[in-house]
Amino acid sequence: MQIIAITLKNFKSFEESQTFTFEQLNLIKGINGCGKTTLANESILFVLYGNTPKDSLQKLPTRWSKSKTCLVSIEIIQHGNTYIIKREYPTKVTIFENEIEISTEWTNAEAQKWLINKFGTLQYFRQFRTIESHSKDNVLEQGPSALKKILFSISESIFNDVKTKLQSIKRNRELYNKDNAVMYPYYPSERRLETLELEMLGLDSKITDMNNEIQVASRRINTLESSVSANRNSMRILEQNKSKLNQNSVCYACNRGLEEEKRKSMINEIDQKIAKVNEVLIPQDQERQELRKSWDSSQVPLTKLRNRKNRAKELWLKLDNRIKLKNYKYTNKDVLIVKKAIEELEHMSTYYLTESVKVLEPIINSILSKIDFRVKFEVSDKNKFTITLEKEGVEYTYSDLSEGQKLLVQIGFKLALLMERNESGIIVADEGFSSLDEENLKHIINIFQNTPFQLFLVLHHAPQLPENIKVINLNKGE
Numbered sequence: 001m002q003i004i005a006i007t008l009k010n011f012k013s014f015e016e017s018q019t020f021t022f023e024q025l026n027l028i029k030g031i032n033g034c035g036k037t038t039l040a041n042e043s044i045l046f047v048l049y050g051n052t053p054k055d056s057l058q059k060l061p062t063r064w065s066k067s068k069t070c071l072v073s074i075e076i077i078q079h080g081n082t083y084i085i086k087r088e089y090p091t092k093v094t095i096f097e098n099e100i101e102i103s104t105e106w107t108n109a110e111a112q113k114w115l116i117n118k119f120g121t122l123q124y125f126r127q128f129r130t131i132e133s134h135s136k137d138n139v140l141e142q143g144p145s146a147l148k149k150i151l152f153s154i155s156e157s158i159f160n161d162v163k164t165k166l167q168s169i170k171r172n173r174e175l176y177n178k179d180n181a182v183m184y185p186y187y188p189s190e191r192r193l194e195t196l197e198l199e200m201l202g203l204d205s206k207i208t209d210m211n212n213e214i215q216v217a218s219r220r221i222n223t224l225e226s227s228v229s230a231n232r233n234s235m236r237i238l239e240q241n242k243s244k245l246n247q248n249s250v251c252y253a254c255n256r257g258l259e260e261e262k263r264k265s266m267i268n269e270i271d272q273k274i275a276k277v278n279e280v281l282i283p284q285d286q287e288r289q290e291l292r293k294s295w296d297s298s299q300v301p302l303t304k305l306r307n308r309k310n311r312a313k314e315l316w317l318k319l320d321n322r323i324k325l326k327n328y329k330y331t332n333k334d335v336l337i338v339k340k341a342i343e344e345l346e347h348m349s350t351y352y353l354t355e356s357v358k359v360l361e362p363i364i365n366s367i368l369s370k371i372d373f374r375v376k377f378e379v380s381d382k383n384k385f386t387i388t389l390e391k392e393g394v395e396y397t398y399s400d401l402s403e404g405q406k407l408l409v410q411i412g413f414k415l416a417l418l419m420e421r422n423e424s425g426i427i428v429a430d431e432g433f434s435s436l437d438e439e440n441l442k443h444i445i446n447i448f449q450n451t452p453f454q455l456f457l458v459l460h461h462a463p464q465l466p467e468n469i470k471v472i473n474l475n476k477g478e
Contacts, residue, residue: 044428047074047087048115049122076119085115128414131407131429140398140410150417159352163345170338177335178328184318188326196316203309210302217295224288231281235274242270354379360416367412367447371405371440375412404436411444415451424452433457438464445469 045051073086084096093111095103103111119125127150174180244252245267251258258266357377364375373396376388389396389409401409414427427448433441445466448455465471 044074045122045125047072047085048119048125050087050093050112051122083118128418128423129425129427131411131414131427131433140406140413159345159349163342166338166342166345170335170342173330173335173338176328177330177332178325179332181325181328182321183325183328184322186319186322188323189319190323193316193319193323196312196319200309200312200316203305203312207302207305207309210298210305214295214298214302217291217298221288221291221295224284224291228281228284228288231277231284235277235281238270238274238277242267242274245270350379356420359420360413363416363419364409364412367415368408371408373405373409375409404440407433407436408440408444411447415447415453418453419451426454426456429455429457433459442466 071086071088073084076083076085082098084099086094086096088094093103093108093115094101095106095111095114103114106114120129241252244250245258245263249258249260249263250256251266357379361375361377368375372391374390376390378386378388380386387398389398389401398406398409418424433444436444442465445455449468
């Protein structure tokens with residue numbers, strides 16, 4: 001395990017590019033090409049995430065340079081691959097993988113997405129990869145609720161995946177809940193449904209043919225009734241005129257007197273007309289009566305056909321409904337079971353949190369043993385999370401600790417959380433250890449030497465450090 005210490009005692013500025021080489025897993029080389037700028041994590045955060053400390057304009061990469069642009073790059077070796085990331089202020093990002101540029105056709109947004117997928121988010125780096133005495137990203141400063149959220153986030157995706165699947169099952173069971181559906185007691189037979197469809201088509205054809213015949217007959221009946229009515233009217237007039245001639249010897253049209261011979265001639269003429277009208281009227285009336293009788297008799301089978309079709313359609317609709325609802329195999333009890341499972345998952349998260357802190361406690365306490373502190377986590381039945389620090393039987397809160405003690409507790413928490421995630425790589429302490437005395441500093445160094453992490457620390461003083469620590473003394477240009 002390599003530890004690099006950079007000493008900054010009486011250091012004010014440097015104008016030449018500096019290279020810091022780390023031989024371990026994650027962040028390996030940082031090159032400053034912007035003139036005077038901040039060191040360590042702020043430079044790293046700028047390269048990886050384009051982040052600059054907005055609370056102080058003096059810390060912007062171009063602040064001490066007359067140039068409006070600058071370039072900061074880092075070299076990262078991860079899983080045997082070498083990555084060089086270069087960020088030009090204010091926008092351009094360039095990424096090389098094993099000396100081949102992979103960001104040629106990427107937009108800045110696409111390049112940034114690649115960096116986040118590869119090395120984590122800005123929030124993750126700040127929370128787990130940096131150590132500072134005072135930082136808004138220090139979860140211990142934020143209280144138990146923030147730490148509880150961090151602890152649970154380790155496997156939050158697993159719980160969320162399970163919850164999402166359970167909710168999908170719940171929606172499916174609610175959708176196919178036969179207790180809430182109108183379901184007919186028919187076997188869902190596709191063949192029977194097809195048979196009913198064919199029967200309805202046949203009945204439709206018969207009803208159509210019969211309707212066409214009835215319509216033809218109706219039109220003929222209407223024509224005959226009109227003709228019969230006209231002929232009967234003509235017959236009535238002829239009969240009236242004949243009756244007038246038989247009763248009086250005057251003309252029925254002009255009321256003039258008629259000779260007997262003339263009167264008989266006119267009666268004879270009317271009889272001939274009556275006979276001709278009867279020749280047409282009698283067969284028309286017979287045909288009309290027969291068609292009317294046939295029309296009346298056709299209504300019964302037509303009604304039967306329509307009733308049969310309506311019954312077939314009713315059966316088809318019910319069978320179609322049954323087939324559509326054949327997947328409705330769940331009941332209210334099935335829905336209740338999955339709802340209960342979702343509730344149990346919420347309780348399980350509390351159990352998981354309790355078990356997680358049981359794992360964390362010995363790791364953190366092994367780190368805090370140097371200052372005789374012990375940490376204790378408690379999770380209540382209501383999922384309320386509390387942290388207790390204890391020394392020689394006296395309980396303390398995090399705010400009760402000295403700056404050095406807070407730093408040790410912070411290191412213990414972060415290392416424990418990272419190790420529980422089975423992670424390794426770099427941790428940057430940007431002047432975070434300057435407040436420690438030499439003994440505590442050596443203790444922390446010993447802690448890191450027994451963990452899978454690389455420590456990169458910036459110091460304002462240069463105590464006597466172990467020989468296996470690489471020291472870059474900027475005062476001496478080393």
